[in-house]
Structure formats: structure tokens, C-alpha cells
Amino acid sequence: MDRAPGLSVRLKLTISYAAFLMFAGVVLLGVMWVSLFYRIHPGLIVVVESRRALLREFGPTTVAVLAFLLVLGLAGGWILSGRMLAPLHRITEATRLATHGSLSHRVRLPGRWDEFRELADAFDTMLARLEAHDAEQRRFAANASHELRTPLAISQALLDVARHDPDRDNAELVDRLRAVNTRAIDLTEALLILSRADQGSFTRAPVDLSLLVDEAAETLLPLAEKRGVTLGTSGDIAPALGSQPLLLQLTTNLVHNAIVHNLSGPDPVSGAGAMVRVHTAVGPGTALLTVENTGDKLTPDLVAALTEPFQRGTERVHTDQAGVGLGLAIVRSITHAHDGTLTLTPRRDGGLRITVELPAAAQEKQEKQEK
Numbered sequence: 001m002d003r004a005p006g007l008s009v010r011l012k013l014t015i016s017y018a019a020f021l022m023f024a025g026v027v028l029l030g031v032m033w034v035s036l037f038y039r040i041h042p043g044l045i046v047v048v049e050s051r052r053a054l055l056r057e058f059g060p061t062t063v064a065v066l067a068f069l070l071v072l073g074l075a076g077g078w079i080l081s082g083r084m085l086a087p088l089h090r091i092t093e094a095t096r097l098a099t100h101g102s103l104s105h106r107v108r109l110p111g112r113w114d115e116f117r118e119l120a121d122a123f124d125t126m127l128a129r130l131e132a133h134d135a136e137q138r139r140f141a142a143n144a145s146h147e148l149r150t151p152l153a154i155s156q157a158l159l160d161v162a163r164h165d166p167d168r169d170n171a172e173l174v175d176r177l178r179a180v181n182t183r184a185i186d187l188t189e190a191l192l193i194l195s196r197a198d199q200g201s202f203t204r205a206p207v208d209l210s211l212l213v214d215e216a217a218e219t220l221l222p223l224a225e226k227r228g229v230t231l232g233t234s235g236d237i238a239p240a241l242g243s244q245p246l247l248l249q250l251t252t253n254l255v256h257n258a259i260v261h262n263l264s265g266p267d268p269v270s271g272a273g274a275m276v277r278v279h280t281a282v283g284p285g286t287a288l289l290t291v292e293n294t295g296d297k298l299t300p301d302l303v304a305a306l307t308e309p310f311q312r313g314t315e316r317v318h319t320d321q322a323g324v325g326l327g328l329a330i331v332r333s334i335t336h337a338h339d340g341t342l343t344l345t346p347r348r349d350g351g352l353r354i355t356v357e358l359p360a361a362a363q364e365k366q367e368k369q370e371k
Helices: 009-038 051-099 115-164 170-199 209-226 244-260 300-304 327-337 361-370
Strands: 205-208 229-235 239-242 274-283 286-293 341-346 352-359
Touching: 009 051, 051 115, 115 170, 170 244, 170 327, 205 209, 205 244, 209 229, 209 244, 209 274, 209 286, 229 244, 239 244, 239 352, 239 361, 244 274, 244 286, 244 327, 244 352, 300 341, 327 341, 327 352
Parallel strands: 229 274
Antiparallel strands: 205 239, 274 286, 286 352, 341 352
16 A cells, blocks of 8 residues: 655654653743742842843753753654664564565564563464465465376376277276266365365354254265264254354264274274264353264374375275365364364274364354344
8 A cells, every 4th residue: 555655653753752851841941930930039049130130041041951852852762762663673574574475584572571572472473373374275285286186197097098999998988087087076176165164255044963963974874884884873952053054064074084984894802893973962152063983093193184184094095985185174174164163082992083163053143132
């Protein structure tokens, strides 16, 4: 934004200091003059016979004192304002570096807490978050490019083989191309959902999480039966405030992830089969959705990275049900877009427990009524 040039803050502060000092000097000298005008003290060194003589004797001294105060105010104000505004110069320099892409620079203003230190610390925190977000976006762009390039490269290879081998079975080629194309479409749709959730461009309305759980369980029950996973649902009515399509996507992703990343057979320790449990509940002003499953034992470091795009808890095997590596990343984005919290906890016997906590619809309505 273009602005007309004006006085610097330092010059304004200098003039303000000098003006205040001059005002204080004028008031002080004025009080002294009034006192001398109406009460001549006999102990004065200079004998004053009249008020005109008083002006003649003390006038030059008064002017000299005011001139000294003016110079002192300007010089002292310039020095003091410079010292006070020095932290702003450091913050401004850090801002300039940030605008040129240097997000690693920090102000790190020394000294005890004051308003400037608070501003500098807040600015450093903002830079740290921007740097982390920028690094995450760079990783995401690189991973997305790789994931999108893979099905395209496979399609190109299949077409090249078919062109050089006219006797090859076209039905098999079509089936493989269809599978590769389906995976590319799934990945593209997942990226669109992730972008929509990050933008927060959706209408909020009361949504019962228990109904979403029933719908997701009904949709994914054939997959659970195919993989030998017992799928169970329980809980109470849990009205949350948000987007019904996005929250359904969140629930479906969680249940699908719990089914796919599960035991491939009976538990070697307990003998129990693979299991997925989905539970809804209501907390103080919140709606809770919990999904837990059996599976391999996971370390806390691995669990912390599962919500990153294109991260999987097991090896990257591309099957028809392996997903595109964005399931939990989409869950995290949808949860944050709804002002909720996502908690991932490894189970002691293996597997994962995921809890989504969202603002309850009833509390939101009450807050609006109070406002």
C-alpha cells in the first residue's frame, strides 16, 4: 500500500519529549515569575525596585534557560527515542527477511519482559509456525507429485507394452489400466477433500456422529468381512456442529483405516481375531468419536507421523484397499477445520486408538443465544 511520506516515529517522539520539557520549563518559570511579581523576597541577591526591573534582570536568564531546555529536550529525546525504538528496528529487519523467504531468522530480543519483548516473542512464534507450515507444504507438494506421477508412469508403461505387443490380451490391459486410473482418481479426490477442509469453506449445521458411524459401518462392513475383521459400533447420540459430508468422510476414513491396517489373522498372543470398535459419546460441551483396532504394535514416534500426508503405519503396499496415504491427513484437516482435537494413542497390545473431539451443537447454539 502506497502512502505519502511523513515524519518518522523517532522524530515525533523527539519533538514530543522536547515539547513536554519546554512546557514543564515554561510552567515552572511562570510560577516563579508570578511568585516574584506579587512577593519580592528581601533575601534576593539582586535588588528589584519594580516589576519592569525584574523583567530586565531575569528576562535574559529565562530565555537562556528555555533555550537550554529546548536543546536538551531535542538531544535527549532523540537519544532516548532511539534506544526505545531499537527493538522495533530488529523486528522490522526480521520482517523484511521473512518477506524475502527467510523464515528461519528470529528476533530473539534480549532483556526482561515488556511490551517490545512480548511483540518480539509473538513474532518469533509466528515465524516458527510459518516455517513449519512451509516445510510441511513443500513435503506435501513433493509427495503429491510423486504419488500422482506413479499411476501416470504405470499407465504409460502399459500402453507402451501394448503398442509393441499387439498380440497381448487387451482385456487384461484394460483391467490394469482401469485399476491404475481408479487409484489416480481416488488420489485426486482425496487431495480435493484435503484442500476443501484446509480452506474451511463449508456450512456448519448440527450433525449426529452416531448416525455417521452407522452409515460408515454399513458401507465398510463387506470390506471388514472380506478381511476377517469384526466391526462393532456403540455409544450415544453425539450431536456435533459441522459439515455432514466432511464429518462423514472423517468417520469413513477412520473406520476404513482401522479395517485395512489390522491383523491379518488371529492374535498370536490372545488368539482373538482382528477387531475394530467405534464408539460415540458426549462430553462437557463436546461430541466424541473413538475408533480403535487391533494390529501391530506401534511406537509413539510412528504414531505421531501417521497424520502426515502419504504416511502409513505399515509398508507401502499398493493394493486395491491400501488407500492413497491421505486418510489420516484428511481426518486431521477436517478435525482442525471444525475447531476440534485429534488424539492418536498406541494400544498396549497392538493397534491404535483414535479419538476425535468436536464442539457440541447444543453448546454452540447456547453460545449464540447468549451473544
